[in-house]
Amino acid sequence: MNQAWTIARRELASMFRLPVGWVVIALFLLLTGSVFAVALVPGAPASLRDFFGVSAWLLMPVAPAISMRLLAEERRTGSDEPLLTAPVSDTVVVLGKYLGAWLFMACMLAPTLLFPAVLWAVADPKPDPGPVLAGYASLLLQGSLYLAIGAAVSAMTSSQTLAYLATLFPILGLLLLGAVAPDTLPAWARAAGAALSVQARAADFARGIIDTAHIAYFLVGCAWFLGLAHTALGSRRWR
Amino acid sequence: MIFVREIRKSFGRVEAVRGVSFAVEPGEIVGLLGPNGAGKSTTIRVIAGYLTPDGGAVQIDGFDTQTHSLQARRRIGYLPESAPVYPEMSVAGYLDYRARLFGLDRAARRKALGTALDRCRIADVARRRVGDLSKGYKQRVGLASALLHDPPVLILDEPSNGLDPSQIRETRSLVKDLAEKRTMIVSSHILPEVERLATRLVVIAGGRKRADGDLRDLLSRQTTRTLVAEVQDHTGAFTTTVGATRGVQRVGRSDADAPGWVRLTIEVLPSAPDPRPEIARQAAAAGVALRELREERPSIERLFLELVESGDGQAGPA
Incomplete structure (x- = not known):
């Protein structure tokens, strides 16, 4: 696991050495900060509901921007050759890359902790900590799932653009599943859509409900897509 | 020791390597020679463990690269063609990262880094970004990263590719220095390069081995x-x-x-x-x-042309 940490650290540092990393963080903070500022209305109850709602949607374009480089860029430049011939298993490579991307997302979210801190300082009554904790848990879980999807897609191509787009659309699909299921669909299809929908679970988190079934959904989803990334990486050795 | 047995590798319908076998003894420098597209790089990539062969097997110091992949890879120092290195990292940062991947502890890393920087003469650029370096320096950084864990087996794919004559001379002398007590495969399509470095030649063309043997023996085998x-x-x-x-x-x-x-x-x-x-x-x-x-x-150029153009698959002893 030391090697996974080594890969994760390199990945994280590399994102901060490139302009795209700073641009992603700056845009995310600018947009979420604006939403937070607009939602601060004197006399109204203190809430971060709008911030969490917008952040969850922003993760849809942001997560693929973080994950698109992970393995696609390595393949394009040929730097995967030294990596995949080092005494490191494919599992460690995938976990290291994923962990690096996850830490970058955590770094992006960390400055937003200022928003609840501000509310705590100025609001009366103080905001309820339950929904705040649940909101951050929801963001981290959704981001984790999106990054896992991105890692899998990035392992299948050498084009960052293709990796971005091919990650964006499945995420959009997961967000819209259930929400836009037409009545003409059979009942089982609508039920399956609702079960796989990210939005229904995010809505529960927004109400301050942390359901283990929801947590399991995101964790299983992450594991499944990371398994797919592992298989795609391994298949490079055959092609 | 490197033992390559009947390896095959296809990409779609293209058979890149068709049953290549040879062995490299400790202390031997084998020059893997062939025209562009002959299957040299694919052979090298299979030996280094980057590609899985469709058939056949490779053993590094007795470890099969398929069944004991990590043990085999630990024994290999590999310089891929064009030495791909992360451009945004510093030279020292990259070498430290590679040393960590090979599981070197702090003290071993420090020692290995100092040795590799000195040996490849890149100590003066240790703090610079790899992306800002010349091609010759990048090649040396790649070589340094292949040497960090002091591997008994070195595999160098086109180590002089894209270098100017003085850089080629420096790289050649470095590779010769490294050869002591190591098993080494050097792939190249530059004939004088291989002639000066290798003690033995394996010639590949059309995915097949055309010849394998001591350079003098092969030259004496010329048909005219x-x-x-x-x-x-x-x-x-x-x-x-x-x-x-x-x-x-x-x-x-x-x-x-x-x-x-x-x-x-x-x-x-x-x-x-x-x-x-x-x-x-x-x-x-x-x-x-x-x-x-x-x-x-008798010249290696003539021998090379004879072997490549003959296309009869005549192979010497492995």
Whole structure:
């Protein structure tokens, strides 16, 4: 696991050495900060509901921007050759890359902790900590799932653009599943859509409900897509 | 020791490597030679563990690269073609990262880093970004990263690719220094490069092994000997006489670099006695001025062309 940490650290540092990393963080903070500022209305109850709602949607374009480089860029430049011939298993490579991307997302979210801190300082009554904790848990879980999807897609191509787009659309699909299921669909299809929908679970988190079934959904989803990334990486050795 | 047995690798319908076998003993530098697209890099990538062969097997110091992949990879120092290195990292940062991947602890890392920086003469650029370095320096960074864990096996794919003559000379001398006590495969399509580095040659063309052996042995196996004579033979009569000499297969005729002189390229059967005394006698008898008569040194270029163009799959002992 030391090697996974080594890969994760390199990945994280590399994102901060490139302009795209700073641009992603700056845009995310600018947009979420604006939403937070607009939602601060004197006399109204203190809430971060709008911030969490917008952040969850922003993760849809942001997560693929973080994950698109992970393995696609390595393949394009040929730097995967030294990596995949080092005494490191494919599992460690995938976990290291994923962990690096996850830490970058955590770094992006960390400055937003200022928003609840501000509310705590100025609001009366103080905001309820339950929904705040649940909101951050929801963001981290959704981001984790999106990054896992991105890692899998990035392992299948050498084009960052293709990796971005091919990650964006499945995420959009997961967000819209259930929400836009037409009545003409059979009942089982609508039920399956609702079960796989990210939005229904995010809505529960927004109400301050942390359901283990929801947590399991995101964790299983992450594991499944990371398994797919592992298989795609391994298949490079055959092609 | 490297043991390659009957490896095969296809990409779609293209058979890149078709049953290549050879072994490399400790202390040996084997030059893997072949034209572009011959299957050299694919062979190298299979040996280094980057590609999985469709058939056959590779063993590094007794460890199969498929069944004991990590143990095999731990013993290999690999420099891929064009030495891909992360451009945004510093030289020292990259080497430290590679040393960590190979599981070196802090003290071992520090020592290995110092040794690799000195050995590859890149200590002066240790703090610079890899992306800002010249191609020669990048190649040396790649080489340094291959040496960090002091591997017993070194695999270098086109180590002189894209370098200028002075960089090529430096890289060659470095590789020769590294060869002591190591098993080494150096792939190249630059013939003089391999001639100067390797103690043994494996020639690959069309995905197949065409030859395998000591450079001198291979050169002595050439199917023809060539003599060069420069004469004043305006009528061509002497050329005809030479062509009729015992053992001579064919005579080519071209203008020499001085006016009035003709250059004869005489191909002789390797088994025939040396025809030079007879040719000299004939020239004297015919009153033809002869200013040069020598046997052309067997060259690796000619050998290479013979092997690659023969396409008969003739392979020496592995």
